[in-house]
Amino acid sequence: MTDNLFRYQLLKKDGQARAGVFSTPHGDLLTPVFAPVGTQATVKAVTPAQLEEIGAQLVLSNTYHLYLRPGADLVSEMGGLHEFMQWHRPMLTDSGGFQVFSLTDMRKIDDDGVTFKSHIDGSTHRFTPEKSIEIQEKLGADIIMAFDECSSPYDREYSEKAMARTHAWAERCLKAKTRPDQALFGIVQGGVFPDLRERSAEFIASLGFPGHAIGGLSVGETKAEMNQMLEVVNAVLPEDKPRYLMGVGSPEDLINGIRRGVDIFDCVLPTRLARHHAAMTPTGRLNLMNQVFARDHNPIVEGCGCYTCQKFTRAYLRHLIVAKEMLAATLISIHNLYTLLEIARQSRQAILEGRFDAYADAFLEQYERTL
Amino acid sequence: MTDNLFRYQLLKKDGQARAGVFSTPHGDLLTPVFAPVGTQATVKAVTPAQLEEIGAQLVLSNTYHLYLRPGADLVSEMGGLHEFMQWHRPMLTDSGGFQVFSLTDMRKIDDDGVTFKSHIDGSTHRFTPEKSIEIQEKLGADIIMAFDECSSPYDREYSEKAMARTHAWAERCLKAKTRPDQALFGIVQGGVFPDLRERSAEFIASLGFPGHAIGGLSVGETKAEMNQMLEVVNAVLPEDKPRYLMGVGSPEDLINGIRRGVDIFDCVLPTRLARHHAAMTPTGRLNLMNQVFARDHNPIVEGCGCYTCQKFTRAYLRHLIVAKEMLAATLISIHNLYTLLEIARQSRQAILEGRFDAYADAFLEQYERTL
Numbered sequence: 001m002t003d004n005l006f007r008y009q010l011l012k013k014d015g016q017a018r019a020g021v022f023s024t025p026h027g028d029l030l031t032p033v034f035a036p037v038g039t040q041a042t043v044k045a046v047t048p049a050q051l052e053e054i055g056a057q058l059v060l061s062n063t064y065h066l067y068l069r070p071g072a073d074l075v076s077e078m079g080g081l082h083e084f085m086q087w088h089r090p091m092l093t094d095s096g097g098f099q100v101f102s103l104t105d106m107r108k109i110d111d112d113g114v115t116f117k118s119h120i121d122g123s124t125h126r127f128t129p130e131k132s133i134e135i136q137e138k139l140g141a142d143i144i145m146a147f148d149e150c151s152s153p154y155d156r157e158y159s160e161k162a163m164a165r166t167h168a169w170a171e172r173c174l175k176a177k178t179r180p181d182q183a184l185f186g187i188v189q190g191g192v193f194p195d196l197r198e199r200s201a202e203f204i205a206s207l208g209f210p211g212h213a214i215g216g217l218s219v220g221e222t223k224a225e226m227n228q229m230l231e232v233v234n235a236v237l238p239e240d241k242p243r244y245l246m247g248v249g250s251p252e253d254l255i256n257g258i259r260r261g262v263d264i265f266d267c268v269l270p271t272r273l274a275r276h277h278a279a280m281t282p283t284g285r286l287n288l289m290n291q292v293f294a295r296d297h298n299p300i301v302e303g304c305g306c307y308t309c310q311k312f313t314r315a316y317l318r319h320l321i322v323a324k325e326m327l328a329a330t331l332i333s334i335h336n337l338y339t340l341l342e343i344a345r346q347s348r349q350a351i352l353e354g355r356f357d358a359y360a361d362a363f364l365e366q367y368e369r370t371l
Numbered sequence: 372m373t374d375n376l377f378r379y380q381l382l383k384k385d386g387q388a389r390a391g392v393f394s395t396p397h398g399d400l401l402t403p404v405f406a407p408v409g410t411q412a413t414v415k416a417v418t419p420a421q422l423e424e425i426g427a428q429l430v431l432s433n434t435y436h437l438y439l440r441p442g443a444d445l446v447s448e449m450g451g452l453h454e455f456m457q458w459h460r461p462m463l464t465d466s467g468g469f470q471v472f473s474l475t476d477m478r479k480i481d482d483d484g485v486t487f488k489s490h491i492d493g494s495t496h497r498f499t500p501e502k503s504i505e506i507q508e509k510l511g512a513d514i515i516m517a518f519d520e521c522s523s524p525y526d527r528e529y530s531e532k533a534m535a536r537t538h539a540w541a542e543r544c545l546k547a548k549t550r551p552d553q554a555l556f557g558i559v560q561g562g563v564f565p566d567l568r569e570r571s572a573e574f575i576a577s578l579g580f581p582g583h584a585i586g587g588l589s590v591g592e593t594k595a596e597m598n599q600m601l602e603v604v605n606a607v608l609p610e611d612k613p614r615y616l617m618g619v620g621s622p623e624d625l626i627n628g629i630r631r632g633v634d635i636f637d638c639v640l641p642t643r644l645a646r647h648h649a650a651m652t653p654t655g656r657l658n659l660m661n662q663v664f665a666r667d668h669n670p671i672v673e674g675c676g677c678y679t680c681q682k683f684t685r686a687y688l689r690h691l692i693v694a695k696e697m698l699a700a701t702l703i704s705i706h707n708l709y710t711l712l713e714i715a716r717q718s719r720q721a722i723l724e725g726r727f728d729a730y731a732d733a734f735l736e737q738y739e740r741t742l
Contacts, residue, residue: 326697
């Protein structure tokens with residue numbers, strides 16, 4: 001029933017890298033795409049107008065946070081998440097699972113769901129697959145996620161158990177879902193174990209989701225292991241549906257993911273780094289609080305097209321940081337988000353022109369030279 | 372030598388209210404005008420692009436703060452304040468006097484100047500009239516201020532002494548000034564004493580400044596006293612030069628000041644209130660953290676033309692506040708600044724159309740009904 005609203009068109013494959021279009025009720029996503037994270041219905045320190053200006057296509061928001069504050073019913077009464085936060089392009093909500101499992105000492109898992117305590121006031125709550133879907137339907141994002149369990153990546157026994165739960169919960173989420181204007185994505189788990197990942201991808205792909213996500217990566221494993229898991233999983237997932245690598249978004253992770261067939265990324269890194277004074281550049285991170293920038297007339301990145309780099313010097317940004325001015329977080333967030341959006345855009349262009357490998361190699365060489 | 376660059380043209384008088392144009396090297400100020408305050412070379416939580424969008428014409432920055440951090444030499448090396456903070460419309464710097472005198476227990480005044488300790492690191496510094504001009508010339512604003520002493524408003528003996536110093540320092544500032552592309556404004560003092568205010572206005576006016584400021588108001592006296600002082604002073608100050616009421620900027624103060632012949636205002640109130648969750652409206656202040664706004668679909672002010680009111684509900688703003696999101700300060704600051712800019716614009720239009728009294732009466736009636 002979502003056939004007309006959600007359609008993925010693979011425009012071009014260059015090696016395993018893919019350029020495509022994923023249609024949603026709030027517009028088309030030109031993939032590969034990077035999604036800024038708006039945890040509490042706001043991308044921290046950045047207005048929706050500023051997000052539009054840097055060309056953001058997709059924004060992610062967190063079900064766990066919105067469920068606790070301001071509450072899914074309130075968001076629904078206010079017309080849903082798009083209307084509430086005034087983001088009228090595509091949105092995605094996670095299932096709440098990842099955040100709930102991260103509350104290590106404050107949650108108890110069973111086969112039916114998770115009971116947990118709020119990090120805000122300690123009150124007790126319970127998420128099940130059905131509850132997660134119910135909340136996400138109230139929030140109203142275009143793409144919603146199945147309730148899954150992310151294991152410790154190196155614990156085989158736990159990974160297998162969490163994978164089995166993830167599979168059972170994926171079926172329950174599919175059954176619970178009612179809104180035709182939302183696409184539910186299934187999630188592949190399996191830790192760092194190729195055979196588990198393969199089994200998980202096969203099972204999840206068999207359920208007929210309109211898109212697939214790869215969960216449980218960038219949670220402590222090595223880059224080599226992440227790359228290997230992507231290769232195993234994407235060899236199994238069908239080509240005619242989008243693939244979303246959850247919570248991953250350093251510049252090199254984007255390049256490595258795109259190279260292995262990933263279409264969608266999200267990460268808090270660009271905005272979190274910005275609030276800690278770190279600017280992303282093609283050659284690594286700059287800590288703008290550093291004294292060496294006090295009289296630096298250059299922008300963060302020469303030639304960068306973002307508002308921050310078009311207008312402001314490193315010296316000014318350092319002054320804002322030292323003077324504890326909020327504008328620092330805004331300006332550096334704009335730059336960092338633009339950097340990742342631009343990597344996704346440049347990757348897409350390179351794929352369409354059949355030169356992604358050359359683009360990726362040049363990018364990684366420049367990046368790694370300075371690490 | 373500033374004749375060509377700084378020219379005040381009185382377009383229309385309506386009662387004592389004035390509509391005019393003050394030319395500066397960075398453009399014309401259409402007066403009456405309200406100046407947002409960018410204490411540390413940034414209007415807190417708002418980008419220059421956002422200030423332009425709401426129609427800000429003039430931004431004030433503080434000499435005391437910039438002198439301490441990042442330092443006037445650094446700002447000068449970076450091309451001056453306009454270039455440093457990327458505000459290319461007119462700018463004004465205060466003399467540093469007001470802030471230094473506010474450091475009650477950390478400063479010592481003599482007839483030559485003030486020795487004070489930095490609020491940042493306790494280091495010792497000295498401002499004199501010559502030093503204040505030297506710093507302001509390095510900062511490079513279009514309008515700079517004479518170094519003055521603001522007394523306790525009700526202490527006649529101190530007010531007389533501070534006035535005498537202010538007069539002597541005004542002459543020294545005039546002598547010290549060298550840049551032809553900056554207009555130095557003289558400042559009238561005299562506490563709440565009509566005879567002192569009159570004497571001060573006569574003396575300051577006699578020195579031939581291209582503009583005049585009224586200092587030492589909104590520092591504890593009543594509204595009636597402030598209004599009386601404005602009437603006394605503006606009856607003396609020449610009509611062919613702009614008049615600036617320093618540090619004053621609640622909605623009713625703007626209306627009352629314009630009614631008594633003031634052309635320029637500045638105040639931290641709109642941005643400071645915004646950071647404390649208070650929104651300015653034509654009928655008074657709203658504390659947006661209040662539970663009653665949790666499900667309020669309305670904008671802060673129905674029909675307001677600012678980005679915040681065009682897009683966001685009170686419910687969303689309250690959510691941002693409760694969730695401690697920085698975006699709250701940005702969005703409420705935009706609204707509060709727009710409110711004061713709009714009062715100045717509407718006042719100007721009303722003066723040009725000869726209906727300022729009716730506009731002012733209606734504004735104050737609506738405002739006071741709810742106080």
